Amino acid sequence: MADPKSQSACPTAPVENPVESSSAAPIEADDTAHFSDYDDDGSSQASSTQSLSSSIKEQFYENGRKYHRKTVDEGHKYLLPSDETELDRLDMTHHMALVILDGELHKAPIKGDPHNVLDCGTGTGIWALDFGSIHPGSHVIGVDLAPNQPSWTYPNVVFENDDLEKEWTYKKNHFDFIHSRMVGSAIKDWSKYTKQMFDHAAPGAYVEISEHSMKHIYCDDGSVPEDSVFYAYGNNLSDALLTLGVDVRQFSGSFFKRHLEEAGFVDVQVFTYKVPWGTWPKSKKFKYMGAVCAEILKTGFEAYGLMAMTRLLNIPEDEARGICNGCYKEIMAGKQHGYHYQWYVIGRKPELATK
Template sequence: MYHRKSSDENEQYFLPADETEFDRLDMAHHLQLLILDGELHKAPIQNDPANVLDCGTGTGIWALDFGSIHPGSKVIGVDLAPNQPTWTYPNVVFETDDLEKEWTYQKNHFDFIHSRMVGSAIRDWGRYTRQMYEHAAPGAYVELSEHSMWTYCDDNTQPPTSISLTYFTHLTAALSKLNIHTRDFSSRFFRSHLEAAGFVDIQVFVYKVPWGTWPKSRKFKHMGAVCSEVCRTGIEAYGLMAMTRLLGMEESEARAICTEFVDTMYKAKEHIYHLQ
């Protein structure tokens, strides 16, 4: 369908599972490193935490990087889709499972739980964060990294008729049919769920990530270029399936929206960004 291999017929995971998508996920990992100035996480990890859980591991690249730096840690990478490599470090294992179901791990077990970019798959954030709390060891760190599924602009270069707003309006409507409400995503939203679950000493970091090479600073221009490459195939990966399968839109119309969005992004006349 759409010349992209589907990962599952289940609507819960509607993104493709092909080499194009795997490359995009690895590039998204590189973008995350740029955002965090080369660091794998913000949590003040010391030494090698004994048990680490990487939620939404994707291609497994974060879990592998962490495992290589922390050989004394046992790292479990879990994802709904089996997109991970067959080769891994001795201290890294991958599991295919649904994080929204009851976790079967030992309670009070993990010293570090890392969750990144699972926003388009989690329906019940209250339950998700509660299970994190139940399975985190006393004194453990939990880190969530998500991004807004909306674009913003500070200088009025994005008109109300922008194709980016059209695209995200459709995507938001599509995901809401799966009970995934991405317009709620904000630092306040995630903080409230962590607090309700019982977590303390919560720190929030918010970053502006440009779409396109419009920033003047060298750092953010490079970040925008990498983000554009991530989004080049990501716009289609998210948009086509969501708009056709969930909204009943004709494929030609959905593809036209995606193509126009990518073209607009590369022209960089609209100074747009997302929050992460």
């Protein structure tokens, strides 16, 4: 297990292109907050979604969670579970995105109904369905490695299961908007990924990447100590993913901006947001955001970390589960005022680009 003290306590990363006010100022803690209202009562604010037919669900159980055999066994491409608990968490993550963006589905300046839309890493398909509902003139394709999408859909929304790191078989210069959200734990080659976005985007089309910091936890008041369990979790998760060739340690707004620009996109902008872990902030919006984040992380620590640590680092299950549970307990205690960064990075393909 990585030594949590190898990382300095409570880093505050420089804010890159602090367009949004949520990323510019320190988050002030609410010293009068009571956290008992957020104790785990077994309930979830997220809604359930229908599952695909059992004929394409090759399932197995490990560490008490259900996984898709194909997505795990073929190179450990997708280590997250695929049970109802995870589907609820994915839908709650979509709700978090709406909270961050004040109810908007994207940051890209989309006008009208873009004809062809690609949603990369569609998850339960909830973003694609919302976008298709608001834009009835758009044809939306939601693609994901895991078949977690519902069997019902709108007439203008379809779902496909494929590996985004393989060669895309879509038409070149085809999509009028490409949306990519929370695929960071599965992408090994960001240069190839963003280049394929460029090749398959129509001239003048926008792309949007939404990712978050995965190794580091940040704070503004020094309340996260060097021996925090948060660091043990972040170090182990990043080490596990690195064994697959996925390096989340370099994630930043400038990292994604550089890859979009090198792929050929112009007018690239980075929007940076702070997302608190728990209800400790004084601000009403941050407090609610923290409550939603806590709900996500209640099962999210285990979803991301359990199989990664046990299979890839050979950490005993009880130790790995202890790290995951320890992180959630710290969030509920409310003493360590941590947060992560969520980046929205948008770019436009030049009008004259044809390759």
